[in-house]
Amino acid sequence: MRKAPLTVCVVGGGFTGAAASIACLARIDRPFRLIVVEPSASLGRGVAYGAHHPLHLLNVRTRDLSVRAGQPGDFLNWAFRQLDQGENHAGLHDGLAHTFLPRQLFGEYVRERFFEAVEGRGDVELQIVNAVATSCVKEGNRFTLCFDRAETLQADVVLLATAYGLHASIPTGALAPFDALPPERISGAKTMALIGSGLTMVDVLLGARRDGFQGKVTVISKRGQLPRPHASKGVVPRESGLSRSKRLSSLTTAVAIACAAAEAHRTPWQAVINSVRSSLQDIWQGLPVEEQARFLRHVRPLWDAHRHRLPLEVHGRLQAEFNEGRAVLLRGQVTKAERDGDGFRLMLRPRGSQRVEALTVDRAFDCTGHRPDLNSPLIQSLVAQGAARPDAHRLGLAVEPNGQVLSKSGPPTRGLFALGPLGQGSLWEITAVPEIVRQCDAAAQSLAALEPSAEREVELSS
Numbered sequence: 284m285r286k287a288p289l290t291v292c293v294v295g296g297g298f299t300g301a302a303a304s305i306a307c308l309a310r311i312d313r314p315f316r317l318i319v320v321e322p323s324a325s326l327g328r329g330v331a332y333g334a335h336h337p338l339h340l341l342n343v344r345t346r347d348l349s350v351r352a353g354q355p356g357d358f359l360n361w362a363f364r365q366l367d368q369g370e371n372h373a374g375l376h377d378g379l380a381h382t383f384l385p386r387q388l389f390g391e392y393v394r395e396r397f398f399e400a401v402e403g404r405g406d407v408e409l410q411i412v413n414a415v416a417t418s419c420v421k422e423g424n425r426f427t428l429c430f431d432r433a434e435t436l437q438a439d440v441v442l443l444a445t446a447y448g449l450h451a452s453i454p455t456g457a458l459a460p461f462d463a464l465p466p467e468r469i470s471g472a473k474t475m476a477l478i479g480s481g482l483t484m485v486d487v488l489l490g491a492r493r494d495g496f497q498g499k500v501t502v503i504s505k506r507g508q509l510p511r512p513h514a515s516k517g518v519v520p521r522e523s524g525l526s527r528s529k530r531l532s533s534l535t536t537a538v539a540i541a542c543a544a545a546e547a548h549r550t551p552w553q554a555v556i557n558s559v560r561s562s563l564q565d566i567w568q569g570l571p572v573e574e575q576a577r578f579l580r581h582v583r584p585l586w587d588a589h590r591h592r593l594p595l596e597v598h599g600r601l602q603a604e605f606n607e608g609r610a611v612l613l614r615g616q617v618t619k620a621e622r623d624g625d626g627f628r629l630m631l632r633p634r635g636s637q638r639v640e641a642l643t644v645d646r647a648f649d650c651t652g653h654r655p656d657l658n659s660p661l662i663q664s665l666v667a668q669g670a671a672r673p674d675a676h677r678l679g680l681a682v683e684p685n686g687q688v689l690s691k692s693g694p695p696t697r698g699l700f701a702l703g704p705l706g707q708g709s710l711w712e713i714t715a716v717p718e719i720v721r722q723c724d725a726a727a728q729s730l731a732a733l734e735p736s737a738e739r740e741v742e743l744s745s
């Protein structure tokens with residue numbers, strides 16, 4: 284008899300799945316089996332870093348991105364090596380640190396680091412399952428996973444990295460933001476409506492312009508908050524002096540005062556927001572559920588507009604769209620978007636009014652953002668058996684900071700983790716690269732510490 288190696292199954296091979304795999308390969312220092320389940324061919328890229336538009340830029344500076352925990356400059360060094368051609372040009376390194384590179388390039392970097400990490404571990408058996416996981420059932424200390432087009436598998440540990448699921452549902456009925464339309468369907472249009480006013484709206488608008496769209500854009504959003512710009516240079520987080528209040532109103536006032544004080548001392552307000560971000564998971568978990576709900580209802584649009592920022596140059600192009608009248612911003616809610624011949628007819632209720640107006644456009648895209656699909660068969664299977672439960676706001680699953688999933692009865696389910704955006708309702712600040720990488724590392728550390736008793740004894744065949 285010998286111990287069978289631990290089997291770790293990562294479900295979802297987007298950015299989070301790749302980061303989780305890399306963390307396990309770095310942290311688990313004994314032989315193990317790594318299974319990565321991903322139905323698409325673009326392992327490591329996911330929805331953010333794929334090939335939708337090669338020119339879409341990251342909204343984070345090169346120096347602040349890394350898929351390796353504890354190596355903050357890793358993407359910068361990788362990008363530098365792609366461009367430097369052996370000259371070791373210090374100016375290029377410094378310049379790159381502050382730039383916003385194409386997202387597709389970041390996807391390439393993540394893929395490369397994933398396969399390097401696998402190659403560096405001759406004692407780890409990797410299996411990539413090109414399928415959709417349709418259920419996960421806990422039996423004793425193990426999980427049985429079923430797929431749409433692959434054999435059933437068993438694992439000791441399951442790391443869910445499925446984020447928003449397979450098919451983002453579009454509640455309004457408009458086109459999904461990254462629906463690949465032939466460029467002539469964009470360039471030939473005269474009018475376009477973009478529902479939502481965040482970073483995805485900016486991607487779609489500027490992508491349409493690149494595809495030759497010269498018509499008028501109507502941006503519709505409930506609050507009309509547009510993304511703010513990054514500071515001209517990277518800023519050092521500035522301590523906001525935020526009290527650990529359990530009242531949302533005290534927190535928002537403290538942030539506003541800290542931003543004003545920073546500006547008065549010629550420090551960009553962005554430094555304060557960066558500082559708040561670094562303690563936001565703790566702040567969020569300290570707030571009562573009702574205060575969290577109040578944040579979601581009233582403060583979120585303003586916070587998102589300051590937290591999810593645009594590179595200065597991109598912000599300038601967005602401003603020019605509105606200043607020059609090529610785009611207009613309407614405050615209101617789209618209640619429905621119906622096909623109308625080749626175009627769309629939107630039913631729109633302006634803010635503060637009960638009246639519903641119709642707006643007819645050639646193209647309409649829903650840019651209101653993704654939400655995890657709690658109704659997917661995989662998530663449903665876990666919730667139905669009580670191994671997982673939705674968070675209080677039904678934004679995802681209830682998790683601990685390291686991603687460990689909380690069961691219906693309260694305590695964590697041994698061996699089950701939900702990483703990245705699936706934990707947004709529990710942790711709030713967990714949808715972007717630095718937080719995802721930190722969480723994956725914490726999850727991998729806890730796996731590395733799993734007692735060998737968790738591993739099964741198997742009979743040797745010879």
Ligand SMILES: Cc1cc2nc3c(=O)[nH]c(=O)nc-3n(C[C@H](O)[C@H](O)[C@H](O)COP(=O)(O)OP(=O)(O)OC[C@H]3O[C@@H](n4cnc5c(N)ncnc54)[C@H](O)[C@@H]3O)c2cc1C
Pocket residue numbers: 294295296297298299300320321322323328329330331332340341342343386414415416417444445446447448449483659661702703704714715716717
């Ligand atoms: C457009 C966009 C731009 C962004 N830009 C930045 C940025 O510049 N900087 C930053 O820090 N953050 C950025 N983010 C945020 C962050 O990086 C993403 O949220 C992150 O990529 C999430 O990755 P993920 O792997 O969790 O999700 P996804 O990329 O959605 O990957 C999930 C994967 O799971 C698979 N999957 C789903 N269900 C199943 C199933 N049942 N079985 C098997 N596989 C399944 C899917 O096929 C998919 O590949 C951006 C996000 C978006 C959407």
